[in-house]
Amino acid sequence: MEGVARFVVPGIPTPCETWYKVIGDLNSDKVPLIVVHGGPGACHEYLLPLTDLAPSMSLIFYDQIGNGRSTHLREKDKDEAFWTPELFIDELQNLIQHLGLADRPIDVYGHSWGGMFIASWAARSTNLRRLVIASSLASMDVWRIGINALRRQLPREVQEVLDRADETLDFESQQYQDAVEVFYKRHLSLARPWPPKEVEAALHWFSEDPTTYGTMYGPSELYISGSLRNWTCIPELKNIKAATLLLNGAQDEAQDVAMQPFFHHIEKVKWVTLDNAAHFAHVDQREKYIQHLESFLLG
Template identity: 25%
Template sequence: MKTFATFFLVVLLSFFVSCQKIVSENSSVYFEKSNDSIQNGGVKVIPITTSKGTFNVWTKRIGNNPKIKLLLLNGGPGATHEYFECFENFLPAEGIEFIYYDQLGCGNSDNPNEVALWDLGRYVEEVEQVRKALHLDTTNFYILGHSWGGILAMEYTLKYQHNMKGLIISNMMSSCPEYGRYADEVLAKQMNPKVLAEINQIEAAKDFANPRYMELLIPNFYEKHILRFPSKDWPEPVNRSFAKMNQSLYVTMQGPSEFGISGKLEKWDRKSDLKKITIPTLVIGAKYDTMDPNHMSAMSKLVQNGTYLYCSKGSHMAFYDDQKAYFEGLIAFLNKSN
């Protein structure tokens, strides 16, 4: 019995040492320095060519993984990469490399103040220029697009999926007309009728600068469907990102608020084209989202190689209000498709 116990202990110890060695090796790769002569925290500023000239966009790499490089496309349009900072508490521990990226007009990137550049097709070509500059390809390149970033991710994938390894569509429907109908026919009906009447009155008058508009929307819509905490308790990275919102870009593309859509994207619809997406695709929906979770589930079946992740406690920013479900599902997808 003692001999067996000793043997078992030796095997267990050997296994533990091997695991520690693997973790150590993976960690050394993940945290290895770049080949640049000066280490700058993984920041790379990329010149982007447009019809209005060349402008710089800002990126920052977190970690190193030759097989998984996840480019994050923020929402808004016009917010910043900063609201994704919670990813730092989950992905590095799994050895997953991810890349912050402020789209043109957002955050640390140039803002040309040129409405002609607030265009979906142009942003697709911007992402492709970023991909090339960062040397991302079919062996490692994943995109996670959240909200507006999900529209951009779908549009990019439909044109350039031959350069990609996988796609994550987070909290975005594939049809803006259906998104608008969901807001009007489902979410609006959950509101207090008096509140809804006042919101409709302000919108009819196009009096969007009226502070009463957000006074009504924040407790009655944003705290229920965007991020399910009292707004006074919203995470600092979210507040910091939203405080920097490029209103010109946001209103041009989305309209004056998250309560439906009325900007340039109002008629955008790629639902019938999802069948053309062949790469592994994860679609993330949430129970309380501004986006219809049933539509999101259907999207995962329309693509050729899709998976659906449902966040039963989450809203539009489920990576904050349903973190366990969101990150467990995201990490499992990335590891499985790797």
């Protein structure tokens, strides 16, 4: 089942639309899983390997506003006051209301940026049963520590290209794009041939409409200049009462240092790191990944 949820956003003259797709029967007694994509703006397609869970539970995929099949708002490019985590928390809650799930137990999975804002949402939720935070970060400060450590491991000539772009603010050259791809092949996905279709899907939406990613994050994973540059959810983590699973890959750009505060501050938490996997660990180690999700969500 596909549909759209009308989402009223202050400052936008007509209601926005959040596109969603439900796999399975929401009227069954199984607890549904809402799948929240990263980016911002990567859209739901790159997380479709999670449909492997469909025999065990209902799944809800959606595209956050600003990208994909939901309302695009290109006129809000560079508007940092508009593109806030709170906007996406409100959108998620609106979708939950639209689907009639506000008064029944739900599970929520958030990947990367999705894991960031659902951590804040989960700290306030009253009907969240289980939470999965995958390849995410608890604050930009700890994220930078991990990213900078990985950057120092790149070949010297690649580091020089990245450093030069940081100084000149020229992020459009082919040389820069090639240097970023070296990083991506090491820390976005280890699947070959490169790029796997899931990576292609995410990068497609960044290119198709860079409004949210460019405004909130920056020109690439290696230069953080957007509205999230000082973001943190660490003070809220103690308020998450749902059982929580943390997942990341050993080669993930979401290094352990970025995930550690989740483990330290969430009361009921388990952490699994998958070997031979990067940021798209659900692609790199699909079978094991699904096994860990099923074990946690059905256990």
